[in-house]
Amino acid sequence: MGGSAVTPIFTALLYLGLCQRQCNQIQAGTLPKPFIWADPGTIITMGRPVTIWCQGSLQAESYHLYKEQVSQLLGMWVAWNFRDKARFSIKSMSPNSAGQFQCIYNSSSGWSERSDYLQLVVTGMYSKPSFSAHPSPIVASGGNVSLLCNSKDTMDTFHLLKEGGAGPPQHRESRFSAGRHQAVFPVDSVNISHGGIYRCYGSFRFSSHVWSHPSDHVDLKVTGTFEKPSLSAHPGPSVTLGENVTLQCRSESWCDTFHLFKEGFIAPPQHLHWQNNTGPFQVNFTMSLVNSVHAGTYRCYSSHSTSPYLLSQPSDPLELIVSEAANTTSLSKHKPDFKSASNSQDYTVENLIRMGMTGLVLVVLVVLLYQS
Incomplete structure (x- = not known):
């Protein structure tokens, strides 16, 4: 130009x-x-x-x-x-x-x-739709994932857009299911090009160029690019209710970002950046005042900040077990039986009274015999 x-x-x-x-x-x-x-x-x-x-x-x-x-x-x-x-x-x-x-x-x-x-x-004309990834926004290279866009409004078309993507938006007609209008965008044979930020929009057929507000974003992350890190729990994988636990993710190869993922949990994974430029490649995810919600199976991943949507292979799984503070059943076995002790004391008094009466009768009999 x-x-x-x-x-x-x-x-x-x-x-x-x-x-x-x-x-x-x-x-x-x-x-x-x-x-x-x-x-x-x-x-x-x-x-x-x-x-x-x-x-x-x-x-x-x-x-x-x-x-x-x-x-x-x-x-x-x-x-x-x-x-x-x-x-x-x-x-x-x-x-x-x-x-x-x-x-x-x-x-x-x-x-x-x-x-x-x-x-x-x-x-920005209509309310934003809901948007989620199933079964998870973290997908292994070569695997499949479905991006679900849905709305309670009667939108008949949904549009999928990848931020910074070279391709045009994808479009799907909606289907009514479970009280909502929705469309599924399947992503098959996932590769590194699929990683990134996605949003969806809704529209009506009679005004196809007028879309809703954008949905909340879904960060699609592709795993399998780097070697797996290790995941360990400190002081251990079995934690008492209300205590603190630290999950440490460590990598043997260079990386500057770590991601902690709980299996079956819808929320996006936690991530921390490696801060020590001279120490080992590791970060600590600390959980305070642990409760039953924290229990489950965890994995961690490593990545480079220059490619935030390309992750390593997953670490071996770590199962976090959360137990109650004390076993009430065992406590009840060692609890003093005050009722039994009270009954035993009552029986002792009765025996003393009986022995006293018997002794008194014997004394009276002796006195009577002596007078006769």
């Missing part, structure tokens, strides 16, 4: 009749078609600005931008700048700004062919 940036002069043809008359006169020519793109991208949040660029030829005299819907021209803008490209600015993105665009240019030789279509989407 040669030449310095020059602010173009825009002429807006706002009346549909005028646009249609001129559009009908413009026939696709033999000049090469221009290239069309949007900056910062084609998926724009409501209210944010966006610029549509059309690049043609240095001999271009004018550029025309068309927005189409149901094969009908709705508007046309003309930018005069006598350069190899033209800029068309949208200051505040709205549902009316979204849609399908093409551009052409003309010169003394005639008109160019139309550019490819540019799909411009606005987001």
Whole structure:
């Protein structure tokens, strides 16, 4: 794209009749078609600005931008700048700004062919859908995972987008199940290119360029890139309720990030960065005031901060056992039996009374015999 940036002069043809008359006169020519793109991208949040660029030829005299819907021209803008490209600015993105665009240019030789279509989407119109990875956002290389997007709203289409991804968004029609509208995006034979941040959006068929707020993100991590670290518990894997325990993840090869994952736990794994630049490659995950929720099977992974979504092979599993503070059954065996002791004391008093009465009777008998 040669030449310095020059602010173009825009002429807006706002009346549909005028646009249609001129559009009908413009026939696709033999000049090469221009290239069309949007900056910062084609998926724009409501209210944010966006610029549509059309690049043609240095001999271009004018550029025309068309927005189409149901094969009908709705508007046309003309930018005069006598350069190899033209800029068309949208200051505040709205549902009316979204849609399908093409551009052409003309010169003394005639008109160019139309550019490819540019799909411009606005987001933030509806409430965000829910988004999750099944069975887990941590996937072994070569394995399979399903990304589930769902909403209680009656959205009939869902869109899957990978941040920074080179490919276009994926689209799936929704299905109603368990009281929600949902779509499943399967990812088969996972490889390192699948690692990254994913979000999903919902929309309605009658306005396919108007999407919901983005879902919460899912970080898809691919394992098996590096050798497995080791995982150990200190002071041990058996912990008493209310105590503290530390799970130490250690690697023999260089790495600067460690991830702790609990099997069957939906929440994303914990991660810590290696801080000691001279010591061993290890970090400590400390759990305070352990309760029954902490019990389970853990694994850890290592990674490099330059490739945060590529993890090592998993460590060997470590089962954390949480037991109660004391065994009430064994305590009851050693508890003094106050009732039994009381009964024994009562029996002793009775025996003493009986012996006393017997002795008194014997004394009376002796006295009577002596007097006689």
